[in-house]
Amino acid sequence: MRVLALLLLTVSLTAQTPVSTETPVQALARKVESSRLRRTVERLAGFGTRHSLSDTTSESRGVGAARRWLAAEARSLAALPGSRLVPFEDRFTAEPGPRVPKPTEMVNVGVVLPGLDPTRAKDCLVVCGHYDSRANDVMDAASDAPGANDDGSGVALALEMAYVMASDRTAVSIYFVATIAEEQGLLGAAHLARRLKDEGMNVLGMVAADCVGNVAGYGTAREAGSARLFSEGVPSQETDAQKRLREALGGENDSPSRELARYLKRFGERYQEGLELVLMLRRDRVGRGGDHLAFNREGFPAARLSETLENYDRQHQVPRVVNGRTYGDSTAWFDPGYCAKLTRTLVGAFHHLATAPEPVRNVVLSGAATPDAVLTWTPSTDPRVAAIVVYRRRADAVAWQQDLVFAPGDRVVLPGAGTDNYFYGVATRDREGNESLAVPPTRIQ
Ligand SMILES: [Zn+2]
Incomplete structure (x- = not known):
């Protein structure tokens, strides 16, 4: 009985101690x-x-x-x-x-x-x-x-x-x-x-x-x-x-x-x-x-x-x-x-x-009249860039619907996505999740 009471006390104390998950x-x-x-x-x-x-x-x-x-x-x-x-x-x-x-x-x-x-x-x-x-x-x-x-x-x-x-x-x-x-x-x-x-x-x-x-x-x-x-x-x-x-x-x-x-x-x-x-x-x-x-x-x-x-x-x-x-x-x-x-x-x-880290520049969208969408860009020289985020939304949508995360680089191929049914934007992200603005294509190839 005494053991049980002690256990209960331990549980309730644990429950009362808030674990801060605040960022x-x-x-x-x-x-x-x-x-x-x-x-x-x-x-x-x-x-x-x-x-x-x-x-x-x-x-x-x-x-x-x-x-x-x-x-x-x-x-x-x-x-x-x-x-x-x-x-x-x-x-x-x-x-x-x-x-x-x-x-x-x-x-x-x-x-x-x-x-x-x-x-x-x-x-x-x-x-x-x-x-x-x-x-x-x-x-x-x-x-x-x-x-x-x-x-x-x-x-x-x-x-x-x-x-x-x-x-x-x-x-x-x-x-x-x-x-x-x-x-x-x-x-x-x-x-x-x-x-x-x-x-x-x-x-x-x-x-x-x-x-x-x-x-x-x-x-x-x-x-x-x-x-x-x-x-x-x-x-x-x-x-x-x-x-x-x-x-x-x-x-x-x-x-x-x-x-x-x-x-x-x-x-x-x-x-x-x-x-x-x-x-x-x-x-x-x-x-x-x-x-x-x-x-x-x-x-x-x-x-x-x-x-x-x-x-x-x-x-x-x-x-x-x-x-x-x-x-x-x-x-x-x-x-x-x-x-x-x-x-x-x-x-x-x-x-x-x-x-956020410095954004990418010169985003080029290519792949028109092919099954794939290809995005290339001039990478940011900011050493804090930990990831590239490609945002995507269907061509009738107002807000971005998908964020596809890639290792830092200068090119992404999205097989089967095509250029015409979606809009795209490319952002940089650091380790803490701070992100640049999304840069839409500035050129089509
Ligand atoms: Zn006013």
């Missing part, structure tokens, strides 16, 4: 906290308006107070124990234009996590939320425009990513940025994209997190289990040669931006149970735009992350009650738990992409 990336994602997201959004909404043309002298109201607070946040992020983050500022004068009456000083504010691979000093990732807000009239710089969800939520997401990734040892740099003047014509993002291009930076991927905290639509509609990833199918900057290749391959669904969106879904969903990232086959909501398009215009892959349900009573509205109906983008409608879910997906995906 380092899961640990990073777990650090995301909704309370910090809520605090950032409340602080930003507290500036009354953050319209790009609003007051810059007040300590408590307007865009100047907001950007000084953001700059202080950037310094705090850099001062965290073990932080590798460096404060970042991109200051410029916006010339008069349709939504800017006179020359106006504009500032993008953020932090950079410098990449550790010296051979890839020019490669980077970017995540942005725009800190400017607007009222009904896009030129109204005086009325209240709390901009809690649009886009206090996106700024909070970018700062929270920086917070949890502050000491992450990535191969390439990550810019975490609060952009200005999205509502005045994507001016901040356009300046940042051009600056990075002028500096010779190669943006592997940019994500605009814009409206990432609303789960309530109209009536009883609620959606907290999904979010949308918008990306262009045909690059807005397409050369004639690229157009001919796209037409020959049927590559309308394989632009670099679309591959980025696929990657964010594939790797991001691992880090948040119960959240689906939906690959939207359009560059943005119908007739509307966002900061990611400014990066597309410079030829960089970019996507927009947004909540699934928007509520237009709460966007671009002066807070007010009309006939019992409440308007305004107030903090009351911001759902920090939902925003935290989206943040975790981007933390996971950004870690993997920023840590």
Whole structure:
């Protein structure tokens, strides 16, 4: 009897001792906290308006107070124990234009996590939320425009990513940025994209997190289990040669931006149970735009992350009650738990992409009018490449359906697969499972 009791005790003790199977990336994602997201959004909404043309002298109201607070946040992020983050500022004068009456000083504010691979000093990732807000009239710089969800939520997401990734040892740099003047014509993002291009930076991927905290639509509609990833199918900057290749391959669904969106879904969903990232086959909501398009215009892959349900009573509205109906983008409608879910997906995906080995180049697809598909490429010289992953999907599918893993090399033959019924992409993978973006064929032979 006594022996049995002892045995039972041993079993129950074993059962109570948790064996940690958490990976380092899961640990990073777990650090995301909704309370910090809520605090950032409340602080930003507290500036009354953050319209790009609003007051810059007040300590408590307007865009100047907001950007000084953001700059202080950037310094705090850099001062965290073990932080590798460096404060970042991109200051410029916006010339008069349709939504800017006179020359106006504009500032993008953020932090950079410098990449550790010296051979890839020019490669980077970017995540942005725009800190400017607007009222009904896009030129109204005086009325209240709390901009809690649009886009206090996106700024909070970018700062929270920086917070949890502050000491992450990535191969390439990550810019975490609060952009200005999205509502005045994507001016901040356009300046940042051009600056990075002028500096010779190669943006592997940019994500605009814009409206990432609303789960309530109209009536009883609620959606907290999904979010949308918008990306262009045909690059807005397409050369004639690229157009001919796209037409020959049927590559309308394989632009670099679309591959980025696929990657964010594939790797991001691992880090948040119960959240689906939906690959939207359009560059943005119908007739509307966002900061990611400014990066597309410079030829960089970019996507927009947004909540699934928007509520237009709460966007671009002066807070007010009309006939019992409440308007305004107030903090009351911001759902920090939902925003935290989206943040975790981007933390996971950004870690993997920023840590992954260099991708292969010059992928050639051959074997047309034969039973086999043959893929050749210029191998990456990155010594960390441990495997080659060939992604495949049937020609009617949106997301990759199969990943075929091969030893490092420069050629794969897929007997019986053929070229016509599938799409292909080639990625590099390191020992920890970090993967580059999938590179679709850049030539047909
Ligand atoms: Zn917005």
